[in-house]
Amino acid sequence: MSALLDSPRVRVFVGDGFKFLAANEATYDVIITDSSDPVGPAQALFEKPYFKLLHDALAPGGHISTQSECQWLHLPLVSNLLNSMRDIFPVSKYAFTTIPTYPSGQIGFMVCSKEQGRDVTRPVRKVQNTRYYNEQVHQSAFILPEFVRSFLEDEISVAPVFGRAAIAAKVAAEGKKTRKVLLLGSGFVARPCAEYVVRDPSNELTIGTAITLKHFKNLNPFHSMPYA
Numbered sequence: 001m002s003a004l005l006d007s008p009r010v011r012v013f014v015g016d017g018f019k020f021l022a023a024n025e026a027t028y029d030v031i032i033t034d035s036s037d038p039v040g041p042a043q044a045l046f047e048k049p050y051f052k053l054l055h056d057a058l059a060p061g062g063h064i065s066t067q068s069e070c071q072w073l074h075l076p077l078v079s080n081l082l083n084s085m086r087d088i089f090p091v092s093k094y095a096f097t098t099i100p101t102y103p104s105g106q107i108g109f110m111v112c113s114k115e116q117g118r119d120v121t122r123p124v125r126k127v128q129n130t131r132y133y134n135e136q137v138h139q140s141a142f143i144l145p146e147f148v149r150s151f152l153e154d155e156i157s158v159a160p161v162f163g164r165a166a167i168a169a170k171v172a173a174e175g176k177k178t179r180k181v182l183l184l185g186s187g188f189v190a191r192p193c194a195e196y197v198v199r200d201p202s203n204e205l206t207i208g209t210a211i212t213l214k215h216f217k218n219l220n221p222f223h224s225m226p227y228a
Contacts, residue, residue, distance in 0.1 A: 018044075021053040029059050033066035038077070046077075048084050055088050061115040064089075071096055071148045072104040075159075079152055081110060090116040094152060095141035168201035176202045183207045 004010050013020055031054050038046040045066075054064050068081050071094075078094060085092035089112035096108040111120045121142040123135050150156045161169055181197050183190055183205060190207070197203050 018050070018053060021057045025056050026059050028057055029062050031057060031062070031064045033064070035067045037069070046081060048088070051084055051088050055112075055114065058114045061113070061118075063111065063113045063115075063118075063120070065109050065111050068094060068108045068110045070102065070104050070106050071108055071145070072106065075148065075151055078108060078148075079155075082152055085110050085112050088112075089114060091118050091120060093120050093142055094144070094148075095121075096144075097137075097141055164201060171200075171202045178202055178204050180204045180206070 005012065033045060033054070035045040036042045044050055051066075054066070058064065069077055071078060082092060082094050091113040093111050094108055095111055096106050098105055099107045113120055121139055123138045126135065127133055144152070147158050150158050179200075179202060181203055183194055183197065185193070185207075194205060194207060197205050
């Protein structure tokens with residue numbers, strides 16, 4: 001990519017990207033965001049104010065593509081991103097492709113259009129001399145696994161539930177009454193009782209210790225108490 005910096009068609013801007021977008025409304029036909037993950041300063045690149053800046057910086061009929069995380073790891077985040085995009089753009093779609101070096105081997109992206117009715121799932125032209133991309137790859141990128149499609153389009157999670165979460169779901173479905181249990185005791189003597197009680201998700205456990213404030217003041221500050 002650095003070899004392109006010498007091209008007279010390339011312009012590099014170093015500075016506040018938000019201010020740059022705000023100063024260039026209705027300018028760009030395509031805006032591509034290859035951002036880092038939404039942590040720290042990059043969090044702002046996954047929020048509505050940024051998407052609105054992208055929308056306003058597009059020329060009429062323009063398009064964006066922005067990094068939108070992995071469907072296997074960040075599905076709730078993907079859903080929030082898609083809903084935010086749909087509040088701003090007439091057309092918004094989530095797609096994904098394989099990236100062997102990325103966690104789970106996949107990465108997703110939002111493809112949005114400022115043009116009402118634009119079908120972004122179909123390429124408008126053929127791209128020659130590629131090593132990966134072709135028309136079929138483009139179209140298949142928008143065909144989502146059912147657990148993703150259901151979550152994004154119908155807001156229904158069909159993901160399997162395991163362990164205590166599965167038991168809790170069963171208890172809720174059966175309408176089992178919550179039982180409140182108070183356990184007075186501390187240390188390893190009380191621990192087996194506590195572990196037994198919480199095996200049943202319908203139990204609500206409160207633990208109280210027999211220690212007094214006077215005893216607490218005399219404790220070694222580095223001594224750990226199992227329960228408090």
